[in-house]
Amino acid sequence: MATTFTQEDQFVGKQILIDSDRLVFNGRDDSVFSSKNLFLFKTDGEFHVNGKSNMFLNSPTVYIGPIENGQDVNIPAVRSRELKLILGDLIGALEMFSSIQYPNTSGLSGPNPAVNLGLSQTILKDLAKVRSRLDDMDSKKVFIK
Numbered sequence: 001m002a003t004t005f006t007q008e009d010q011f012v013g014k015q016i017l018i019d020s021d022r023l024v025f026n027g028r029d030d031s032v033f034s035s036k037n038l039f040l041f042k043t044d045g046e047f048h049v050n051g052k053s054n055m056f057l058n059s060p061t062v063y064i065g066p067i068e069n070g071q072d073v074n075i076p077a078v079r080s081r082e083l084k085l086i087l088g089d090l091i092g093a094l095e096m097f098s099s100i101q102y103p104n105t106s107g108l109s110g111p112n113p114a115v116n117l118g119l120s121q122t123i124l125k126d127l128a129k130v131r132s133r134l135d136d137m138d139s140k141k142v143f144i145k
Contacts, residue, residue, distance in 0.1 A: 004038075005038055005040055077144055078137075079144055080137050080138050080139070083137065084134045084135070084137070087130070087134060088131065088134065091127050091130060091131050094123070094127055095124060095127055098120050098123060098124055098127075101120065
């Protein structure tokens with residue numbers, strides 16, 4: 001259940017409002033900002049998170065992208081490990097189908113055996129290319145658990 005945000009000028013209750021041209025918080029060792037319900041960063045400009053090491057987002061669900069016209073238009077991220085297994089199974093099934101349909105024997109059959117065999121060999125080469133590139137879909141910078 002999403003927590004609703006109340007604008008600063010509409011909030012009734014205890015709050016601290018700092019209005020300044022610039023705020024700098026510098027923790028010499030570390031900094032902790034915490035909230036029980038909603039924690040919001042809001043800007044009319046750019047938002048940057050800079051680090052010299054790794055960045056971790058620890059949450060059961062992460063949404064990246066805007067909400068447009070009140071609709072959540074986010075597209076689920078692909079888990080490449082599972083996608084590679086599914087694509088590998090699909091490629092294997094197509095290769096098996098091709099080897100059964102067009103066996104490597106001299107006795108070709110069917111309405112256009114020479115044409116069909118040529119197409120089959122082209123499809124098998126294309127499937128081999130796709131299989132060889134399955135690892136290319138892995139991001140080197142973004143990891144989803």
